[in-house]
Amino acid sequence: MSSDILEKRKTKFTRMRMLRDRDAAQGKPKVTGQEADPRIAHLEDLFVICPECGESFLKEEVRKNYYTCPHCKHLYTMPVEKRLRSIADDGSIRVFASNLEAVNPLHFPGYEEKIAQQREKSGQAEAIYSAVCKIDGRDVAVVIMNSKFLMGSMGILVGEYVTRACEYAGMHKIPLVIFTASGGARMQEGMLSLMQMAKTSAAIEKFKRAGGLYIVVYTHPTTGGVSASFAGLGDITLAEPGALVGFAGPRVIEQTIGEKLPEGFQKAEYLEEHGFVDQVVERERLREVLSRILKLHA
Amino acid sequence: MIEELDRKIDEMEATLAGMQSAQPEEKILRFQLKRDRDELLAACRELTPADKVYLARHIRRPRIDDYTKALFTEFFEQKGDRLGKEDPSIFGGIALFEGTPVTIIGHRKGHDLNENIKLQFGMPGPEGYRKALRLMKQAEKFHRPVILFIDTPGAYPGLEAEEFGQSQAIAENLAAMSMLQVPVLAIITGEGNSGGALAIGVANRVCMLENAVYSILSPEGFASILWHDASKSKEACNIMKLTAQDLKPLGVIDEILPEPPGGAHRNPQAVYETIRGCVREFLKSTKNKSGKEMARARAKKIRRMDAAWIRIDKAAGEDK
Numbered sequence: 354m355s356s357d358i359l360e361k362r363k364t365k366f367t368r369m370r371m372l373r374d375r376d377a378a379q380g381k382p383k384v385t386g387q388e389a390d391p392r393i394a395h396l397e398d399l400f401v402i403c404p405e406c407g408e409s410f411l412k413e414e415v416r417k418n419y420y421t422c423p424h425c426k427h428l429y430t431m432p433v434e435k436r437l438r439s440i441a442d443d444g445s446i447r448v449f450a451s452n453l454e455a456v457n458p459l460h461f462p463g464y465e466e467k468i469a470q471q472r473e474k475s476g477q478a479e480a481i482y483s484a485v486c487k488i489d490g491r492d493v494a495v496v497i498m499n500s501k502f503l504m505g506s507m508g509i510l511v512g513e514y515v516t517r518a519c520e521y522a523g524m525h526k527i528p529l530v531i532f533t534a535s536g537g538a539r540m541q542e543g544m545l546s547l548m549q550m551a552k553t554s555a556a557i558e559k560f561k562r563a564g565g566l567y568i569v570v571y572t573h574p575t576t577g578g579v580s581a582s583f584a585g586l587g588d589i590t591l592a593e594p595g596a597l598v599g600f601a602g603p604r605v606i607e608q609t610i611g612e613k614l615p616e617g618f619q620k621a622e623y624l625e626e627h628g629f630v631d632q633v634v635e636r637e638r639l640r641e642v643l644s645r646i647l648k649l650h651a
Numbered sequence: 652m653i654e655e656l657d658r659k660i661d662e663m664e665a666t667l668a669g670m671q672s673a674q675p676e677e678k679i680l681r682f683q684l685k686r687d688r689d690e691l692l693a694a695c696r697e698l699t700p701a702d703k704v705y706l707a708r709h710i711r712r713p714r715i716d717d718y719t720k721a722l723f724t725e726f727f728e729q730k731g732d733r734l735g736k737e738d739p740s741i742f743g744g745i746a747l748f749e750g751t752p753v754t755i756i757g758h759r760k761g762h763d764l765n766e767n768i769k770l771q772f773g774m775p776g777p778e779g780y781r782k783a784l785r786l787m788k789q790a791e792k793f794h795r796p797v798i799l800f801i802d803t804p805g806a807y808p809g810l811e812a813e814e815f816g817q818s819q820a821i822a823e824n825l826a827a828m829s830m831l832q833v834p835v836l837a838i839i840t841g842e843g844n845s846g847g848a849l850a851i852g853v854a855n856r857v858c859m860l861e862n863a864v865y866s867i868l869s870p871e872g873f874a875s876i877l878w879h880d881a882s883k884s885k886e887a888c889n890i891m892k893l894t895a896q897d898l899k900p901l902g903v904i905d906e907i908l909p910e911p912p913g914g915a916h917r918n919p920q921a922v923y924e925t926i927r928g929c930v931r932e933f934l935k936s937t938k939n940k941s942g943k944e945m946a947r948a949r950a951k952k953i954r955r956m957d958a959a960w961i962r963i964d965k966a967a968g969e970d971k
């Protein structure tokens with residue numbers, strides 16, 4: 354697309370969206386599907402409006418930019434495979450532990466259906482994904498959590514993926530990198546979910562004491578049981594800009610203390626200032642930074 | 652239901668306490684009253700999970716300092732995290748149990764509302780968990796078994812707690828406890844909620860009082876997250892599997908310790924004796940084991956706890 358045609362479409366898209374938002378605000382019924390203007394539908398496929406700055410961009414442009422808003426640096430959730438590809442050497446990825454299944458240990462009503470639904474929606478088997486790959490020729494085990502799958506909550510399988518990746522890395526004497534993202538415990542698995550905190554922390558500790566290098570990359574959001582177990586134990590801890598990291602969520606804290614939290618509280622930059630993060634690293638620099646850390650531990 | 656019973660029993664106890672005369676009529680009355688009270692206590696046998704939550708949180712439930720006084724001698728309290736803070740909601744120190752030195756650590760909730768407030772209702776900050784870790788490492792150095800008493804609504808969700816690394820403090824405890832080279836016994840005496848309970852709960856043996864509860868978070872919190880309605884906490888209790896009776900078959904706890912009819916607060920002495928037996932047995936069974944053996948056994952227990960619920964999908968094949 355030539356750039357002035359693109360500009361025109363962009364303007365048109367923004368205007369149409371504004372009109373639609375106004376209609377919605379006035380309570381007019383939303384026009385969807387067949388009745389919707391096919392031209393808008395087409396534009397919707399192409400464009401995305403940044404929730405932070407309101408600018409519209411070609412989706413392709415955002416994707417190429419590591420799922421970061423070109424204007425305000427707002428970070429979109431990065432699909433796990435995309436993230437892995439953004440740090441791994443081409444052709445070096447081997448998926449790991451993909452043959453695990455969990456049952457519904459508490460016979461929690463509707464849990465199986467919920468999981469099936471989430472799988473359908475996200476195209477992922479669980480809130481976590483693990484692989485072995487190379488970064489600039491060096492082998493690493495990589496675990497990536499997916500906050501879009503049941504809020505990245507930690508159930509038995511999530512804990513098992515982390516533990517197995519840890520054991521694999523220990524056995525093959527390779528570093529372990531975990532991208533954390535979680536809303537906390539998996540309610541439907543009750544205490545067995547909580548026990549994953551102990552299981553993963555024990556595995557990480559064993560790996561570290563045997564000389565393993567463990568790198569944590571906090572992504573948005575990392576809270577609850579994950580933040581207070583394996584995510585809190587990195588030899589090296591990196592964070593994505595703006596990622597929210599903490600044990601209790603901001604709403605719970607505000608309810609407890611009865612006041613508003615300061616701007617930027619629990620954000621990556623705040624954690625860096627308070628001594629909990631080695632460095633805040635932008636997505637486009639991450640591969641390079643990881644590569645350097647690996648080199649320094651080779 | 653239990654609330655009503657509990658209140659009635661309280662009233663009867665109060666009346667009985669006021670009847671001291673040796674008059675024959677009053678003796679008969681006292682006898683009848685005692686019989687009625689015992690009937691009510693017997694009615695407390697059939698408890699719902701929500702009833703247990705009520706008893707687990709009972710203001711007169713025995714607390715860690717009561718257990719310490721009743722079960723140990725020569726207690727020496729240890730305070731502070733050595734990083735600039737002291738958190739009274741974690742109680743700890745060294746004492747003798749029937750002549751054997753042990754380290755005691757647990758949540759401290761207090762006996763009345765004033766104490767509750769001062770102690771943040773037994774919700775520790777990172778300094779509390781760091782103090783606990785300091786004491787555990789010392790126990791390891793001096794080969795003292797560690798006895799943990801768990802009774803907390805959770806870790807304190809405050810601004811300062813976050814700022815000083817609540818997550819890291821809990822994580823570091825979990826990591827260190829998995830490798831501690833001494834016998835560790837945890838007893839859940841009241842409510843054990845969330846990572847705030849587990850942060851001092853990784854043990855070789857986990858015992859739980861009959862009416863204690865142990866869960867990922869409070870039933871109120873559960874209901875408000877899942878159904879956006881904290882008032883549905885009773886429904887939450889029913890599906891959360893938070894009672895000792897639910898958790899034993901899941902392998903989360905090893906033993907259920909019986910309570911007197913009506914709950915631990917009705918007869919604390921009986922509870923002390925039960926726990927005394929439990930601690931004695933634990934120390935005896937671990938006496939000849941090396942620190943390494945204890946650590947290995949604990950790590951294995953943590954690793955295998957949920958194995959029954961993980962299936963390897965053969966059709967998907969092995970990873971290459």
Ligand SMILES: [Zn+2]
Pocket residue numbers: 403404405406407408422423424425426427
């Ligand atoms: Zn933007």
Ligand SMILES: [Zn+2]
Pocket residue numbers: 858906929930
């Ligand atoms: Zn016992």
